[in-house]
Amino acid sequence: MLMKNLQITAYGATNFVGRSAFTISDKDRTVMLDCGIELVPKKLSIAPKGVDAIAKNVDAFLLSHAHIDHSGYVPKLAQKGYRGKFYMTHPTKDIVFRLWLDHLKIEGERHWTEDDLDKTFNRIVTKKYHEKFKIADGITAEFINAGHILGAAQILIDWDGQLILYSGDINDRQTPFFDGFEYPEEEVDILITESTNGDRYVPERKKIDVGFRLLSKQVAESGNKMLLPSFAVGRSQELLTTLAFDDDIDDVPIYTDGMINMMNTLTEAYLTKDWVSDRFLKELKSRKMNSPFDKENIIPINRAQSPHQFRRQIAKSKEGAIIVTTSGMLEGGPIHTYLDFCAGNENNTLGFTGYQVEGTIGRELYDGAEEITIFNDRRFNHPKKIKVKCKIMKFPYSGHSSAEGLAKYVKKINAKKVILVHGVEKNQLYLRNLIKEYSHPITLEENKPEVFKM
Ligand SMILES: [Zn+2]
């Protein structure tokens, strides 16, 4: 067989999380996987390094999932001369479009323009899981469920018979909508895997859910507020489903606020066997529900005539309530209004439901700050210091595989080469140790192609 060199290059997300963008290429063809930006708390986002220069050489682009650290720079490809299609799953197309519009609102056209977004959107081609499709001469691709968020996929590439698997973001745990990620059936030659939780044990969802449901109910039933800042995409829908599937939480109001409501509506379109687990659909059916968000006590706030006024009313009222709202790391959004009125009362509770990045207001509180600065508008124009006296609860939910889940994934796939990406160095070191007898993973350097002789 003719020896051939395959090159894999990273433009970000090497030994850190953010701006995931990778290419696989040989002398004739280049395929790009993801093209995200790096979000930096209180600063402007960072573009992946070196993508502009190679965009015109790319033959096919595939997106693993909608999260902005994987998708935020995609429209730039159209601007910089990429002429091909943008492949992704159906739900990813729906979600990523909203996230791109949101990005335009927050950062304007500093990375790419509305026109670039139009060009990109018109060239999106959607695929189901397990559908093999040709993306270039001699190269086919397939999306495999990643168990991470709605529509999220691992990407399996068949390159002249050599198989390369890119994990995207994967979760091994059962969540309300999925039963963890799926394994490819084929033997994989090169595995490129995320390593976010490489050193972290994540408890099983069912165990976290017990405390989460009980406490939410207790706080609300005692006439107080349970504030649940949550990521709009994924985590919010999971939390609401967990609450909706608990018959004991039928009589306390659950308010949903911010971008969550739009994401709930969007999610409802994909509650079919193509996109969510049979287990979830059975549970829904047994409860005679069409959607977990339909429950009478789940009340979306965007329909109110004056949402800000409505929020104040809810926050100030004596009624006990659960409030699920953006933003998940408390960097902005309606959570600030609720904090303004609720955080000073020691009977209320703020429950963390996701990872808090260093430098965010959420992280300050998570680490024990007693005073924080909030902003009652998105442009950070009106800072206000508030004292935090409410109780703080930490629910260790994660959208990523537990360390031992990642190790099992690497061992079971048993690829000839393993590349660790999307995780900080200390986590990658720990994971390396867990898999040392199976493989010697490679870490990439930005813009420095790693060559594989095939
Ligand atoms: Zn993700």
Ligand SMILES: [Zn+2]
């Ligand atoms: Zn990610």
